[in-house]
Structures are given as C-alpha cells and as structure tokens.
Amino acid sequence: MKLKSDVAVSDSGFVFLPTTGESFSVNPIGSEVLQLLKEGKSIQEISNQILDKFDTEPLIIDKDLSDFMEILNHYSLLE
Amino acid sequence: MEKQKYERPLIKKLESGMPNKFGTRTGYQPTTHIENVPVKDLIKKYDSPLFVISEKQIRNNVRKAKQAFETRYPKVQFAWSYKTNYLDAVCRTFHQEGSWAEVVSGFEFSKALNNGVNGSKIIFNGPGKSDKDLKMAIENNALIHIDHLEEFYSIRQITEKLNKKAKVAIRVNMDTGIYPMWDRFGFNYENGQAWDVLNKIIRTDSMELVGLHTHIGTFMLAASAYSAAAYKLADLAVSIRKKYNHEIKYIDMGGGFSSKNTLKGAYLPGQDVNPSIDEFAEAITSALINSNFEKGHLPILILETGRALIDDTSYLLGTVLSNKRLSDGRRSTILDAGVNILFTSFWYDHKITPAQPFTQYTEDTVLYGPLCMNIDVVRNNVNLPLLNKGEHVVIHNVGAYNMTQWMQFITLRPRIVMIDEKEQVSLLRERETLSNFLEMESVPEHLKTFDL
Numbered sequence: 001m002k003l004k005s006d007v008a009v010s011d012s013g014f015v016f017l018p019t020t021g022e023s024f025s026v027n028p029i030g031s032e033v034l035q036l037l038k039e040g041k042s043i044q045e046i047s048n049q050i051l052d053k054f055d056t057e058p059l060i061i062d063k064d065l066s067d068f069m070e071i072l073n074h075y076s077l078l079e
Numbered sequence: 080m081e082k083q084k085y086e087r088p089l090i091k092k093l094e095s096g097m098p099n100k101f102g103t104r105t106g107y108q109p110t111t112h113i114e115n116v117p118v119k120d121l122i123k124k125y126d127s128p129l130f131v132i133s134e135k136q137i138r139n140n141v142r143k144a145k146q147a148f149e150t151r152y153p154k155v156q157f158a159w160s161y162k163t164n165y166l167d168a169v170c171r172t173f174h175q176e177g178s179w180a181e182v183v184s185g186f187e188f189s190k191a192l193n194n195g196v197n198g199s200k201i202i203f204n205g206p207g208k209s210d211k212d213l214k215m216a217i218e219n220n221a222l223i224h225i226d227h228l229e230e231f232y233s234i235r236q237i238t239e240k241l242n243k244k245a246k247v248a249i250r251v252n253m254d255t256g257i258y259p260m261w262d263r264f265g266f267n268y269e270n271g272q273a274w275d276v277l278n279k280i281i282r283t284d285s286m287e288l289v290g291l292h293t294h295i296g297t298f299m300l301a302a303s304a305y306s307a308a309a310y311k312l313a314d315l316a317v318s319i320r321k322k323y324n325h326e327i328k329y330i331d332m333g334g335g336f337s338s339k340n341t342l343k344g345a346y347l348p349g350q351d352v353n354p355s356i357d358e359f360a361e362a363i364t365s366a367l368i369n370s371n372f373e374k375g376h377l378p379i380l381i382l383e384t385g386r387a388l389i390d391d392t393s394y395l396l397g398t399v400l401s402n403k404r405l406s407d408g409r410r411s412t413i414l415d416a417g418v419n420i421l422f423t424s425f426w427y428d429h430k431i432t433p434a435q436p437f438t439q440y441t442e443d444t445v446l447y448g449p450l451c452m453n454i455d456v457v458r459n460n461v462n463l464p465l466l467n468k469g470e471h472v473v474i475h476n477v478g479a480y481n482m483t484q485w486m487q488f489i490t491l492r493p494r495i496v497m498i499d500e501k502e503q504v505s506l507l508r509e510r511e512t513l514s515n516f517l518e519m520e521s522v523p524e525h526l527k528t529f530d531l
C-alpha cells in the first residue's frame with residue numbers, strides 16, 4: 001500500500017491531489033503517517049515509529065492505522 | 080524523552096463552497112462538569128448511560144417564566160405537565176415553586192395525589208379518562224377539562240350518583256393559523272361545538288363551569304398563534320358572562336412553547352432562533368388584556384408549560400463503545416445510549432459534546448446507539464472531535480419526554496440522578512434489573528423445563 005506519487009503533502013497539514021484537484025486537511029499525526037508512507041515505509045514500520053514517539057498502545061495504533069488506510073483508499077490516495 | 084499525547088490520524092476532504100450538511104459544529108468546549116460535578120465521577124459512581132438533572136436549572140426556569148408572565152398580567156398560575164417528566168423529585172421541585180399539577184391519566188392523577196398535591200389543584204386533561212378516573216377526580220374536587228361529549232355525559236351521571244358537584248372546563252380546539260390544526264382534542268371553536276357544550280354545562284346543576292382550556296400544539300415556533308387562541312377563548316368567556324352572568328375563573332392556554340432544542344432539519348440552531356418565553360408571554364397576555372373583559376374581571380391565566388421548563392435542565396451521559404467506518408467513508412460512532420432511552424432524537428438534532436478535552440480536529444460523524452436496529456440513530460450527521468472507545472459524551476437538552484417515553488427495549492433503563500442547589504448528587508431512580516422483569520412475568524407450569 002503506497003501513497004500515489006503525485007500526492008502533495010505540505011508541512012501545514014494540507015494535502016493536494018493534482019490529478020483531480022481535490023484537497024484535504026490532516027491532523028499532525030495524519031501528516032506524519034502520510035510522510036512515512038511517501039518515504040515507502042511499511043505499516044509495521046510506521047506503527048513502530050509512532051509508538052516510539054506517542055503515548056499509546058500497539059492495539060490502538062493498529063486499529064487507527066487500518067482505519068486511516070481505509071479512508072485513504074476511499075479518497076483514492078493510494079496506488 | 081517524554082512521549083507526546085496521542086490522537087488518531089485523521090484526513091478530511093475539503094469541500095469549499097459546498098453547503099455542509101453536517102451543519103455547524105455543536106460545541107467548542109468539552110462538558111467536563113455539570114453544575115461543578117465532574118462527569119467522569121458521575122459515570123464512575125452511577126454507571127453509563129446516566130440521566131443527570133439540575134435542580135437549580137429547573138428552579139431558574141420556573142422563576143424566569145413566572146416573571147415573564149407576572150410582570151405582564153395580574154393573576155398567573157403554572158401547572159406542571161406530568162407527562163413531560165413525572166419523576167416525583169422533579170414534580171415536587173415544581174410544586175415547591177408553586178406549580179399545580181396537570182395530568183392526563185388516572186396513573187398521573189394518583190402520582191400527583193401521592194406527591195401531596197391537593198385535588199383542587201390538579202388539572203385533569205386528556206381524551207382517555209375512564210369512569211373510575213372521573214370518579215376519583217370528582218371526589219378530589221379536581222379541575223376536569225372535558226374533551227368530548229361522552230365525557231360530559233359520564234361526568235353528569237357520576238355526579239348525580241355521588242350527589243357531588245364537579246368543577247369542569249372544556250378543551251377548545253381552533254384555527255390559530257398553524258398547520259396541522261390539532262382538532263382531535265376538545266370542542267371546535269369555529270363550528271360552534273364549543274359554544275354548544277358550554278351552554279349544556281351551564282344548564283347542568285351538578286357541574287360548575289370554572290374554566291376554558293386549549294393546547295394548540297407542541298414545540299410552537301410562532302408566538303402569534305397563542306395570541307389568536309387567547310382572543311378566541313376570551314371571546315367565549317365574555318359571551319358566557321353576557322348570556323348567563325357567569326364568570327369563568329380561569330383561561331388555561333396549555334403548553335407547547337418551544338424549548339432551545341433544534342428541530343431535525345432546521346437550518347439554524349434552536350438556541351438562536353426559537354421564540355423566548357417573553358415573546359410567548361407578550362402574545363398571550365396582551366391578547367387577554369386587549370380583549371373584552373370588563374375592568375377588574377380578568378380571569379386567572381393558567382399555563383401548562385412542559386418542555387420549555389425542563390428540556391435544558393437535563394443531560395444524558397453516554398460512553399463510546401466503538402468507532403467504525405461506513406461504506407461511504409463516513410465515521411460512525413456507537414454509543415451505549417440509544418433511541419430506546421433518547422426518544423427525542425427522532426425529533427431533535429440534540430447538542431452533543433465530548434466530556435473530555437479534545438483537539439481542534441473534527442470529523443463528520445454518524446452517532447448510533449447500541450440497539451441492533453436500523454432506527455437507532457442518535458445524530459445522523461454531526462461534526463465531532465475524535466472520540467476514542469471508552470470516552471464519554473454529554474447529550475444536552477433531554478429533560479422533556481425522555482424520562483417518561485423511554486422504552487425498556489433490548490437494554491434495561493439506566494439510573495437518573497439530580498444535582499441539588501448545593502451541588503450534592505441524589506439518586507432519583509434506580510436502574511432496572513433483570514429481577515424487576517422476572518417479578519412481573521410468570522411461566523405456565525408446562526413451559527418450565529426443556530431439554531436442548
């Protein structure tokens with residue numbers, strides 16, 4: 001599961017999909033996940049990285065990440 | 080290194096220029112406390128879901144409503160509409176503030192008596208009074224508001240048998256410019272029905288005609304309708320006075336003032352656009368004062384205001400059971416409080432706030448209850464901060480009709496507590512248990528055992 005290569009992610013939490021002209025807003029964690037996806041990281045790697053940095057548990061991360069991926073797919077942001 | 084606070088990742092499509100069907104954000108502040116009592120503590124002690132009532136807010140509301148009418152009219156009497164919320168503690172708060180009781184069944188009548196209300200201060204409304212109910216009302220000198228002719232004849236029969244006079248009024252229905260017109264209760268003004276029955280009552284020795292009553296609808300959004308109704312009742316009273324030299328003691332304008340809730344589908348929040356109690360008071364009192372009553376002969380004005388006095392006093396606390404994504408990408412959140420205990424979610428877009436601090440990120444959310452039923456929708460579309468499993472929400476303005484029309488369906492009904500003026504919490508109603516149900520049921524002998 002990779003982010004489409006033309007998806008633009010700004011530091012301020014703004015996401016733009018040039019092919020359709022659609023734009024999105026993300027919260028800081030969402031933005032971080034998008035950056036990591038762009039770098040080609042796997043879900044497992046992303047999950048570990050978030051666990052290192054944030055006060056949460058593996059089970060919650062897994063659940064939230066799979067939901068996040070589902071919505072990215074829904075918005076056609078994944079390859 | 081200390082870890083940062085976690086929030087789930089969120090992405091939201093920006094739709095500039097598109098009307099937002101999710102409406103305005105419902106609240107920018109979490110509701111962490113109710114009357115200075117932490118929501119968390121309430122749930123910890125009394126469980127979730129939980130109804131919480133503020134005694135202080137009830138008293139404020141009655142006092143404000145009384146003031147709105149008493150500064151405009153010489154003789155005003157409120158009567159608490161039991162069906163709106165007949166928890167004894169709630170009724171007694173209203174009675175302590177001087178309200179009489181307005182009831183619509185033998186059960187409610189007995190409840191009012193049990194609360195210590197003198198029968199002569201109980202108004203008995205409704206189309207469903209049995210002969211037994213009527214006998215109880217007559218024996219207790221209650222104010223009986225006749226709904227239809229059969230009732231008139233029943234009362235006449237009972238009074239003759241008891242050899243006791245009944246104090247009666249009639250319920251009048253009329254065109255007030257409001258659609259739909261409520262014409263199923265009482266006698267019609269325009270077609271002369273009301274005038275006919277008034278003449279019958281006056282000529283019946285065992286009845287004393289004491290009042291005229293109407294209840295033109297509920298959750299009224301136009302104060303002007305009350306003005307039209309008050310003129311018509313005043314006209315009947317003045318005509319009775321002219322023809323029989325009989326003075327009607329009171330005009331009862333019923334209930335129906337809108338609360339601050341937002342009706343489903345309304346474009347603007349009820350908090351901002353629904354008429355205030357002062358606007359209703361102005362419409363009613365100026366109509367009565369400007370009508371043809373002689374100087375010094377204004378009748379007592381009775382009001383049976385229900386939801387406008389109780390809605391904003393009560394909260395339903397609930398807990399997030401889970402989050403889930405719908406096929407169209409929308410987030411849905413399942414709460415432990417559903418339409419079985421929040422009947423009014425069929426009428427209103429209830430204001431809902433998280434009970435704990437949150438960030439500025441929000442998501443369009445569908446809020447479901449826990450029932451395995453498609454109708455169990457608490458809010459169809461609400462823009463809410465991110466809620467995690469186990470977190471709490473506060474549903475606002477739930478004081479009217481929920482604690483009477485709630486259903487024992489699929490789940491058991493929860494506890495109700497009240498916070499008093501000293502910010503102490505009292506249990507008003509215990510939650511239901513399985514044994515409550517077993518007590519009422521019985522199983523025929525041949526069905527007691529089975530082998531599976």
Ligand SMILES: Cc1ncc(COP(=O)(O)O)c(C=O)c1O
Nearest residue numbers: 160294297334335383384385386
């Ligand atoms: C006769 C009568 N009086 C008073 C009320 C209270 O109405 P509300 O809660 O709309 O003020 C009702 C409610 O249906 C009613 O039927």
